[in-house]
Amino acid sequence: MKTGADNLTILQGLDLQIKHAESLAIVGASGSGKSTLLGIMAGLDQPTSGEVWLNDQPLHQLDEDQRAAVRADGVGFVFQNFQLLPALTALENVRLPLEMSNRYSLKQCQALAKQWLDKVGLSQRVEHYPTQLSGGEQQRVAIARAFACEPNVLFADEPTGNLDRNTGKQIIDLLFELNQQNKTSLILVTHDEHLAQRCQRSIQIHDGTIFKDEQRIDGEQQDLADEK
Numbered sequence: 001m002k003t004g005a006d007n008l009t010i011l012q013g014l015d016l017q018i019k020h021a022e023s024l025a026i027v028g029a030s031g032s033g034k035s036t037l038l039g040i041m042a043g044l045d046q047p048t049s050g051e052v053w054l055n056d057q058p059l060h061q062l063d064e065d066q067r068a069a070v071r072a073d074g075v076g077f078v079f080q081n082f083q084l085l086p087a088l089t090a091l092e093n094v095r096l097p098l099e100m101s102n103r104y105s106l107k108q109c110q111a112l113a114k115q116w117l118d119k120v121g122l123s124q125r126v127e128h129y130p131t132q133l134s135g136g137e138q139q140r141v142a143i144a145r146a147f148a149c150e151p152n153v154l155f156a157d158e159p160t161g162n163l164d165r166n167t168g169k170q171i172i173d174l175l176f177e178l179n180q181q182n183k184t185s186l187i188l189v190t191h192d193e194h195l196a197q198r199c200q201r202s203i204q205i206h207d208g209t210i211f212k213d214e215q216r217i218d219g220e221q222q223d224l225a226d227e228k
């Protein structure tokens, strides 16, 4: 991807395929292009050249509205800074994308949003606004919101970056649990090596490309990379 007036090259020669229900960690130094890669894979950003396929859709051939439709249909996001809508309660935050999907009646949206808040342990917080919730609770709302529309793929960009270690671990446990229960692919940007080890696969970004690609088989770390 190139950006800005002087065409800064951020990613180059990068080829990556992610299997259904796979959990993949993307690691790399700050500024190495992890968030850029995530944005491109999720159809939020467009690469200068190359192809991006998401849920069998060629994102590189679609316009912004069509990409938004692909995202709405099969993609969930969780960000480092939660990105909840401050004027909406926890319940309303989870309900909104359900309503926007036009898949359910208002009554169903309400019931589903409640169910998801219950699943993430927030049944006592449905009427709270984001400012009335702790960081960990806000991230739980964001996770409920992301999973409620039953995405095939969940993108998480340093989801524990703003949380203390203990709360972060609970959030990650929850992400993996829902990833397995819902057979959602989980693509997790993190600079926490320990967390990356919990994913089935981990790639390291360096100099705009994949420097290392490691697959875990039966709990064993097997290095598939021809390390450069």
Ligand SMILES: Nc1ncnc2c1ncn2[C@@H]1O[C@H](COP(=O)(O)OP(=O)(O)O)[C@@H](O)[C@H]1O
Pocket (backbone or CB within 6 Å): 003, 004, 008, 010, 028, 029, 030, 031, 032, 033, 034, 035, 036, 037
């Ligand atoms: N919108 C943008 N405009 C210009 N440069 C950007 C933009 N977004 C990111 N960059 C640059 O791209 C590089 C990669 O950024 P990023 O993908 O956020 O890295 P990471 O998530 O690995 O920390 C950095 O050098 C950053 O300064």
Ligand SMILES: [Mg+2]
Pocket (backbone or CB within 6 Å): 034, 035, 036, 157
């Ligand atoms: Mg980043």
